[in-house]
Amino acid sequence: MDPPDSGAESAVADGGGADDKERRYSAPALEKGLDILEFLSECRDPQSLQQIGDGVGRTKGEIFRMVSVLAERGYIERTEGDDRFRVTDRLFRLGLNRPVNRSLVEIALPTMNAFAESTGYACHLAVPSGTQIAVIARVESTSHIGFTVRIGYRQPLILTGSGHCLMAFMSARRRHRLYEELRRDDPWIDLDALTQTLDAVRAAGHVRRPSGISEAVVDLSHPIVDGHEGGAVAALTCPYLRMRNTPQEPEAILEALAQAARRISDALSLD
Structure with a gap:
């Protein structure tokens, strides 16, 4: 049997310890749902009900109704042929609907299309999401x-050209907070070496580095700077491959990318 599962918030009594002061309210049902979403978002493969329960430290009975509701609302989906679940992109699409992201995409797309037309190369727009990049256009x-x-x-930010670009040109305040998150994720991370790398990126004004994900691809990236924010809010990146039939040097692509990034930044600051 499921234990009572109330969606109502319960107040934590005053006068408790430090944890009580930091967390005055709890919503058990909401926390259970968020635990399930966070667990599934970190799994490469779909997970069974038992695996989800083990992953969030609950029994199958405790999570059954919550999993069913999340599936009905489209936040997770059941894979065909078995009773395993994975997250959908519904939360990501909700994030894209934030006014700041929607405005950025609307401003950037015409310039991104012009870049692709003039160079013949693809490009994408990435924003920071925790310690990762997320491509939004x-x-x-x-x-x-x-x-x-x-x-x-x-x-991960640290593996990609977009991530290095974002970290190098974001405000010092945001970078300091990010370093704390990176340290929590990996206590052994060499932040001194990362700082030297980012200093070199800032000195160059752009990123040009072999992809940390794909062989033969070179990441070319320029920051999208918002004057109101005081630093980079996105990275405009071109995955560069040298084509034999129509060879273009990376320097030429970088220059076109820089012009596109400046146009987007200028329009964003006026928005």
Whole structure:
């Protein structure tokens, strides 16, 4: 039998310890749902009800109704042929509907299309999401061959050109908070080495580095700077592959990318 599962908030009595002061209210049902979503978002493969329960420290009976509701609302989905579950992109799509992201995409897309038309190369727009990048817009190559990533693509900031660009040009305050998150994720991370890398990126004004994900791809990236924010809010990135039939040097692509990033930044600051 399921234990009583109330969605109502319960107040924590005053006069408790430090944890009580930091957390005055609890919503058990909401917390259970968030635990399930966070667990599934970190899993590469779909998970059974038993695996989800083990992952969030609850029994199958405790999570059964919550899993059913999350599936009905479209936040998770059951895979065909078995009773395993995985997260959908519903939460990501909700995030894209935030006015700041919607405005950024609307402003950037015409310039991104112009970049692809003039260079023949694909490009994408990435924003920080915790310690990862999230791609919120893309334009495919106008040639028959190209390399692109899908909207919703996520990777650790430290592995990607977009991530290095975002970290290098974001405000010092945001970078300090990010370093704390990176340290929590990996206590052994060499932040001194990362700082040297980001200093070099800032000195160059852009990112040009071999992809940390794909062989033969070179990440070319320029920051999208919001004057109101005081630092980079996104990275405009081109996955560069040298084409034999229509060779273009990376320097030429970088210059076109820089012009596109400046136009987007200027329009964003006026918005």
